[in-house]
Structures are given as C-alpha cells and as structure tokens.
Amino acid sequence: MAAAKMTNLPGLITECQSLPKAVLVEKLLEDKDVEELSNLKLKLYEKCKYIKGFPNGEFYQRRKPKGTSSYSSLEDRLADDVYELMTCLDTEIITSEIKGMIKKNSDISAVEIDNESERVFTPNNNETHNSPVTMNRSSGWTGMKSKLASLEAGQIIFREGLTREINELSSKIINLKKIVEEKREEIKTVKTENELQREEINAIKAEIKELRCFHAKIATKCNKFVALSSTRKHSKKEIQEKPEPLLEKGEYKEAKRLFRKELRKKIYLEEQKQFESLEKHYETDRSTFFKITSSIRKKKEVTIQGLKVDRTLIYDPEDVLSVWEKHYSDLLTPKTNPKYDDEFRSYADDITILSTRVKGLQEQLDTLESYSCRWRFDFNTSKTIAVTFGETTRTFNKNNATRNWKLYNAKVEEKRSWTHVGIELSGDFNGNDRTKSVCKKAKETVHSLMNLGARSGELNPICGAGLWKTNWIPTCLYGCELWNTLGTTELNNLERAQRYAAKIIQGLGPNTRTEAALGSIRFWEMEAYIDKAKLVYFGRLCMLGPQTTTKQVFINRLFSFRYRQGEERVMGLYQM
Numbered sequence: 001m002a003a004a005k006m007t008n009l010p011g012l013i014t015e016c017q018s019l020p021k022a023v024l025v026e027k028l029l030e031d032k033d034v035e036e037l038s039n040l041k042l043k044l045y046e047k048c049k050y051i052k053g054f055p056n057g058e059f060y061q062r063r064k065p066k067g068t069s070s071y072s073s074l075e076d077r078l079a080d081d082v083y084e085l086m087t088c089l090d091t092e093i094i095t096s097e098i099k100g101m102i103k104k105n106s107d108i109s110a111v112e113i114d115n116e117s118e119r120v121f122t123p124n125n126n127e128t129h130n131s132p133v134t135m136n137r138s139s140g141w142t143g144m145k146s147k148l149a150s151l152e153a154g155q156i157i158f159r160e161g162l163t164r165e166i167n168e169l170s171s172k173i174i175n176l177k178k179i180v181e182e183k184r185e186e187i188k189t190v191k192t193e194n195e196l197q198r199e200e201i202n203a204i205k206a207e208i209k210e211l212r213c214f215h216a217k218i219a220t221k222c223n224k225f226v227a228l229s230s231t232r233k234h235s236k237k238e239i240q241e242k243p244e245p246l247l248e249k250g251e252y253k254e255a256k257r258l259f260r261k262e263l264r265k266k267i268y269l270e271e272q273k274q275f276e277s278l279e280k281h282y283e284t285d286r287s288t289f290f291k292i293t294s295s296i297r298k299k300k301e302v303t304i305q306g307l308k309v310d311r312t313l314i315y316d317p318e319d320v321l322s323v324w325e326k327h328y329s330d331l332l333t334p335k336t337n338p339k340y341d342d343e344f345r346s347y348a349d350d351i352t353i354l355s356t357r358v359k360g361l362q363e364q365l366d367t368l369e370s371y372s373c374r375w376r377f378d379f380n381t382s383k384t385i386a387v388t389f390g391e392t393t394r395t396f397n398k399n400n401a402t403r404n405w406k407l408y409n410a411k412v413e414e415k416r417s418w419t420h421v422g423i424e425l426s427g428d429f430n431g432n433d434r435t436k437s438v439c440k441k442a443k444e445t446v447h448s449l450m451n452l453g454a455r456s457g458e459l460n461p462i463c464g465a466g467l468w469k470t471n472w473i474p475t476c477l478y479g480c481e482l483w484n485t486l487g488t489t490e491l492n493n494l495e496r497a498q499r500y501a502a503k504i505i506q507g508l509g510p511n512t513r514t515e516a517a518l519g520s521i522r523f524w525e526m527e528a529y530i531d532k533a534k535l536v537y538f539g540r541l542c543m544l545g546p547q548t549t550t551k552q553v554f555i556n557r558l559f560s561f562r563y564r565q566g567e568e569r570v571m572g573l574y575q576m
Contacts, residue, residue: 423479
C-alpha cells in the first residue's frame with residue numbers, strides 16, 4: 001500500500017501544494033513511516049536538482065533527537081525536509097534550510113568525525129554512522145518568516161506591475177478607439193469627396209455632349225452655307241440686297257458664341273481644379289506638386305517643316321529619317337577605320353609652349369608661326385597668353401615693360417594668371433583668387449539648396465548632403481591634384497564654406513558646434529578631400545602603361561627630382 005502511494009509523486013505534490021506547513025507535516029506523519037519519508041525526500045531532491053542555483057552535494061544524515069529538541073522524532077525532521085523540498089520545487093526559491101540540509105562535495109573530505117558524540121540511525125540496517133550535521137534549531141521558523149515576507153513582497157510587486165500594465169493597456173485601447181474613430185471620419189470624408197468627383201465627372205460628360213451637339217450644328221450650318229454658295233453664284237450686290245436666311249437669323253454666330261462661352265467655362269474649371277490640387281499637394285506630396293507645376297508650364301512645340309538635302313527640300317517624315325540614317329552610316333568610326341583616333345588626335349585644339357628663357361620662347365613662337373604658314377592655318381593671337389612662373393608681383397611689374405613677344409607681328413599679352421583646360425594657373429603660385437571663386441561657388445550652391453527648402457527643414461539633410469558631395473565638391477575641387485602651394489588661409493576659407501553649408505543643410509543655427517554639424521552628416525575636412533584626390537591621381541599615374549607619354553613624363557620628372565635631391569646632399573657634404 002505504501003509503495004502504491006509513493007509511485008504517485010506528482011499527485012501527492014499537487015494534493016499537498018496548497019496545505020500549510022503544520023497540516024502537511026501532520027499528514028505526512030500519519031500516512032508514512034521513516035523509510036517512505038526518506039525515499040520521498042530523495043525523489044524530491046532528484047527533481048529539485050534541475051532548479052537553477054540548487055546546491056549540488058549529498059544530504060546530511062538526520063540524527064535521532066538527543067535531549068530536548070524542537071523535533072519530537074526523526075519522522076518530524078524528515079517531514080520538515082520534505083515540506084521544504086516541495087516548497088522549493090513549487091516556488092524555485094532556495095532557502096537557508098535547504099542549503100543547511102545538503103553538504104557540498106568540496107566539504108566532504110574536510111569533515112572530522114566524532115564517534116562518541118554523534119550517532120545516526122539509518123532506516124535500512126539500523127546501524128550508527130558518524131555525521132557532520134550541525135542543526136540550527138531556530139532556523140526553521142525564521143526561514144519561514146523570511147520566506148513569507150519575500151513572497152508577500154514579490155506578490156505586492158507583481159500586483160503593482162500588473163496594475164501598471166492594465167492601466168497602460170487601457171490607455172492604449174482608448175487611443176486605438178480614437179484612431180479608429182478618426183479613420184472612420186476620414187473614410188466618410190473620402191466617400192463624400194468621391195461622390196462629389198463623380199458628380200463633377202457626370203457634369204463634365206454632360207458638357208462634352210452639349211459641345212458635341214454644338215459642333216454638329218455648326219458643321220451642318222456650314223455645309224448648308226457652302227452648298228448654297230456653290231450652287232448660286234451671286235454678286236456682292238445681290239448678296240447684300242438679298243441675304244440668305246442663314247445670315248438673317250444669325251444662327252451661325254450664335255452657335256459660335258455659345259461654343260466659345262462653353263470652351264472658356266471648361267478652361268476655367270480645369271484651371272480651378274489644377275489650383276485646388278496644387279494647394280492640396282503643396283504641403284503633403286511634393287512629387288505630385290512638381291508634376292502639376294511642370295504640366296501647367298507652357299511648352300514650345302518644335303516642328304521641322306522640311307530638310308534640305310542636295311538643293312532639294314524633303315517634307316515626308318520617312319524620307320527625312322532615311323536621309324539621317326544615310327548621314328550617320330557615312331560617318332567615320334573606329335570600327336570602320338582603325339586609324340580614326342590616331343588621325344584626329346594629331347590635330348591639337350590648344351597648344352602650350354614651355355621655355356626657360358625669354359629668347360627661347362620667342363624662337364618657339366617663330367617656329368610655330370612658320371609651321372602654321374606652311375600648313376595653311378592661323379593661330380588666334382587674341383587668345384594667346386604668356387605667363388611667367390616664379391616671379392613676385394614686384395619683379396613682374398619691373399620686367400613686364402622690357403619683355404616683348406610677338407606672333408604674326410602682333411604682341412602677345414602677358415598676364416599673371418590664365419585658365420587652361422579648366423585649371424587656373426598663377427605665375428606667383430598664389431591661389432587666393434582661386435579659393436575666393438571656390439568659396440563663391442559654395443555660397444551659390446548653398447543658396448540654391450535653401451531655395452529647395454534646406455533652411456526651413458523641408459529638404460531631407462541626407463539629400464542635401466548628397467547634393468553637396470556630388471555637385472559642389474567635384475565641381476569646385478576640379479584640378480586640386482595640382483594645388484601644391486595651398487596655404488593655411490586658403491584651407492581655412494574652404495573649411496568655413498563647408499561649415500556654413502553643413503549648418504544650412506541641417507537647418508542649424510550659426511552658433512552650433514562644428515564637430516556636431518560635420519559629424520552628423522559625415523563630412524570630411526576639405527584637406528582630406530584634396531589629399532584623397534591627389535592619392536587617386538597618383539595611383540592612376542602608377543597604373544599607366546610604360547609606353548604612354550604621360551607615364552614617361554612622370555618617370556622623368558620623378559628621377560630628375562631625386563637627382564636634384566642627391567646633388568643638394570652632396571653639396572652639403574662638401575660644404576661641411
């Protein structure tokens with residue numbers, strides 16, 4: 001009978017789960033003996049081992065009560081242990097009583113055994129064994145009190161959290177109800193708008209039908225008038241004396257007047273509809289707004305009346321297309337002519353002459369003049385400019401009067417700077433004017449972004465930063481690979497321009513910190529952009545083929561620079 005009771009451990013746990021300690025202990029003492037309680041304790045221990053933080057070890061063997069004790073017998077102690085393990089299995093709370101009844105594996109070897117003072121009764125063989133158990137008599141009730149206090153505190157916290165969540169859920173439900181009501185109102189308004197639009201469409205259809213009727217009436221009257229004029233050829237005098245019934249009634253003019261009136265009304269309604277859609281989409285949908293504005297703009301129609309080919313005019317579209325097809329097929333391409341590129345690259349548009357002496361430059365100009373006369377072409381002397389590099393302003397003003405270069409007996413003008421293939425070249429290697437123009441372009445770009453809505457926050461800062469990086473930086477830093485004399489003042493001016501742009505793009509105030517303004521949209525310093533362009537240019541030079549002219553010039557300049565550096569070092573050694 002006892003074995004049958006012990007096999008049903010889950011049923012026993014659920015049955016005794018809601019009982020208080022005193023009732024449970026009394027029930028266990030009535031139903032079970034020492035052996036059953038010990039087996040029940042071991043089974044509960046095997047289940048409690050899977051609880052997180054449960055102590056791993058062996059049970060302290062329970063002693064028989066010696067002298068006066070709070071436990072009347074060994075069964076009371078085992079029943080108390082069973083209650084603690086059942087409570088731990090239910091609540092997963094490890095109390096001090098549970099820790100006290102289990103000895104850890106590391107403490108087993110360090111225990112001293114006293115045969116005379118401690119004796120333990122075992123239910124299997126009724127023998128006595130030494131035991132390291134020390135019993136704290138007052139730990140049972142105090143542990144229960146602390147446990148009850150912790151459970152009450154946890155229950156209070158759980159109630160507070162539950163009430164808080166209930167309040168939050170109720171507020172969310174109220175908000176959702178409001179949102180649902182708003183959506184219902186919006187649906188009602190949309191339905192009413194759709195009904196109004198349907199009525200407008202029906203009215204427009206009715207107007208179109210009326211206009212078609214007016215067109216038909218006008219066409220019939222015109223046909224009658226043409227038929228009468230073709231059958232009867234009256235003179236002007238007869239027509240004035242005997243007008244036709246159509247002219248007397250004035251039906252044609254009345255129909256024409258009504259048609260124009262309806263046409264003006266239709267145009268007015270269309271314009272009003274466009275203006276209403278503009279006002280509606282101005283603040284909500286910018287893409288629709290720009291589509292409407294672009295459709296309103298008047299576009300000029302470009303039509304080709306005819307094409308003149310070989311002194312003959314062609315008006316048929318198919319003939320025009322065939323003429324263009326023949327024209328493009330006759331053009332030279334690299335595929336049809338392998339020497340196409342080499343042939344046309346030999347004709348230079350701009351020519352740059354370099355000389356280290358004043359007379360040497362004049363000799364090269366004379367050679368250029370004789371070559372042009374030989375091949376029957378002329379150079380434009382008004383666009384021919386001479387620039388002397390490495391002179392200060394004072395030296396330039398002094399030597400400018402004595403230097404005189406001529407081409408076709410015309411004086412070649414000498415300037416301090418000149419723009420060549422988009423890059424400004426300065427004789428004194430001063431880039432202040434270049435930096436000023438770059439900063440001016442930066443302000444113009446920023447003002448254009450402000451017109452798009454950057455200042456008022458209507459333009460996305462990420463979009464503005466992308467426009468800045470893709471539009472202004474490549475345009476204004478064009479040719480920065482050759483800026484080898486960039487000073488601190490010029491760098492500061494470029495940095496100020498970029499800071500101003502970063503703050504305008506994000507809609508920030510002028511007193512905002514520069515680090516925050518630049519870092520939030522990932523702007524580099526201007527010096528970093530310039531260094532990156534120089535590194536990319538240097539990498540392209542290094543990756544060129546050895547037979548290219550650019551690579552040969554680069555290698556020649558590189559070794560001449562190293563040769564000059566070596567000469568300076570040798571001269572320094574000789575001086576020492």
